[in-house]
Amino acid sequence: MGGAERSARKRRQQQNAGARAVTQARGGGGPGRKTIVSVIAVVVLAALIIGGVVWTNASKNKTEGTTIAPQTASAALDTADERQGAVVVSGNADAKVKLDIWADFLCPYCGQLQQQSGKQIEEQIQAGTVQVTYHMIPLLVNQSDPAGYSLASANAALCAADQGKFTPYHDSLFASQPEEGKRGYDNAQLIKLGQDLGITAPEFATCVNGGTYDQQLNAALAEVENDPNFKGTPTVLHNGTMVDWTQQNWLTNLVNQAG
Template identity: 35%
Template structure:
């Protein structure tokens, strides 16, 4: 074999070895990339799992965490969005959608409260309150929400009716978001004997029932009703008619007709 041929074969072998080395290095880099990608994938999945677990842990830490609704004690109806006042077995039900910042609601309450409470006290009527935040949405602010939450806190304590009346008796001007101040709501609670306790104060300050109020407002917005107060007697809208406006006397007559031949409900003592 000539030196020239030997040199040519050697060069060919060297070239082949060099090419194989390159391919081996390429394969090694590819394998390393795959492993690194797999490790990265595991780390990402682990991080996501950690986030989910963390979210779940934090979600259970409060009574009104995101996605969790804390209804007041004794709330009834779909999703427990209704606060009932009066005998549970009363023959008629008055449904009221209202907002603590709403001037028309205040006017309704001042006009009809003695009649409604008289019917409640005699077992003729159960009132079902749906609390909404219409004015917050229309004018901005948060007083409708914070007042409704505080009313829910009063329901927890068994003092909803009394505190409800205090809020309307002290309703600020519509443009003033006074009820957004929790100290104002706590001060007004002092007008209801025994209501302003540490648990009530914490409930107001923590917004314990905020998500419940928001859910109640969402239900109102989906109901087809567009104004507050909306007042229904046994499911029939009885308020707002220009041709036959509701009066305390006509409300009493409507309830008497609806209850004819029916026994009144069993009344529990209502805190004053």
């Protein structure tokens, strides 16, 4: 091989080496870039998944460790004999308007009814014009996580009724209503609410922890589910006739019609 050929060959080798260096500097041509991009994508996806799980769990369990805010509803509405089996009767026996309300402490529409009309109902009870029979039933017992809040809260409300605190207890549970499908309140939180409302009798905690009225509440639910007038929660009846509680001034109209 002559000197000229050797020089030409050397120049070609140098040119090829330079081209490879440029290609590598630009990140092309090899598997390294693809591998790095894939790893980054996996890390980002994993972070999003973990973040989503953490957020979901936090949202689901947001009632954990919290205190149910006690409401200042008038306990003067309550009487020693207002609990009658699995129902609570509030108001004078000679009231012109007699209502039956079926509700569940987990039911969002029941919470809407309470927010919309609860204060007015209690004012009419106080005035002696309305009597309400409250049927707190565990219709959504399987719709909390863990299951059972509907039954536990209904039982606790009856336990509170035995201590003359049904109305503020009822109002407090709706004012701090947990979301359907998520965690409710446990027995310790339900007991603490009663204590914050002024219940001091140890029988209250025993009643809550022991599920004293669970059997009666389950029996009441089984019975009402066979009643053609029952349309789920909330159901409001006036003298056995369905009331459309979503209509504005529905209670005022009933009171005025009763004269």
